[in-house]
Amino acid sequence: MLEPSLDLYGATFDKVDVVLSDLLVKSHARYALIVDRTGFVLMHQRAVWAPKPPSLDSLATLIASNYSANAAIAKLFGEDGFRETVQQGTDVGTYLEELGDKALLVTVFDASAPLGKVKLFTKKAVEQIRFLLEGVDEPRPTFEPDQAWSDDTGALLDGLFTERTHP
Template sequence: MPDSGLVMYEEEFKQIDAELSKLHQLANAKVTFLVDKNGQLIASVGETQNLDTTSLASLTAGNIAATGGMAKLLGEKEFSILFHEGEKDNVHISLIGDRVILVVVFDQRSSLGLVRLRVKKSSEVFVQIFSKIMDKVDKEKENKSSRSPFAEITEDDIDRLFG
């Protein structure tokens, strides 16, 4: 759905957060987070206190986008999994349902095999949650029961943003 913005509702956010926590625990990860393909952070779980998650999200999306560009040039549809190995920490990045990116940061307390296995299981859950969200967005559009915070915005509201 390239022409519609992502919308996140309370109910699905809780489900996403719960699945990220589960993955964090079962994969023995340091951090797990979910990013929109356009670089917006959706949710994160784990040792995020000293992490600039906003920047990480943007760079992750750039990374996936660049790799996707390479894939096309090589005649592949996409490279759906990326793995970066560091001295201490490793990053496992995977594309889910062509819409969101799941990132797992882990160290020697875990292993690539375990992370891959747990990511695969969680991916199925995330696919379901996001298809539910998209259905909900479509329904809201049809109903026009516009809960959008933009509906009643005035120029004054916007001017105030810039102080």
């Protein structure tokens, strides 16, 4: 089964969330996403003023597959991959930077954000997130079904499978 390759949870998740919000405020970008290289959205933030984003799952899948395709071009020149990619359309642009060897940080901006600022603050955010991920010694959350969970589930199943009593 495909699974996200980077685990973000607990206090680290909250800290990275703050870094993304901060990036949006400082760069005036629309959205910031952390995308797994297999195509999952790991985290995302949207600026308060930004329009509703398109499907982030579609975006993450396209970004991850294009990243791999572009790595093929980089390999022609003896590079492992392209560290950063900027794409500019008439109004909307994307800036993508590698976040370790498993994920990508993607900033989506429009004409209201100067590209220089987007690059600068995305680079800073990448550094901060890398630092946060390196320091993770938090135990991975585990799921331990207790008596209350067991009772609740039993009751739910009984409700589903008990014969209906007609009035």
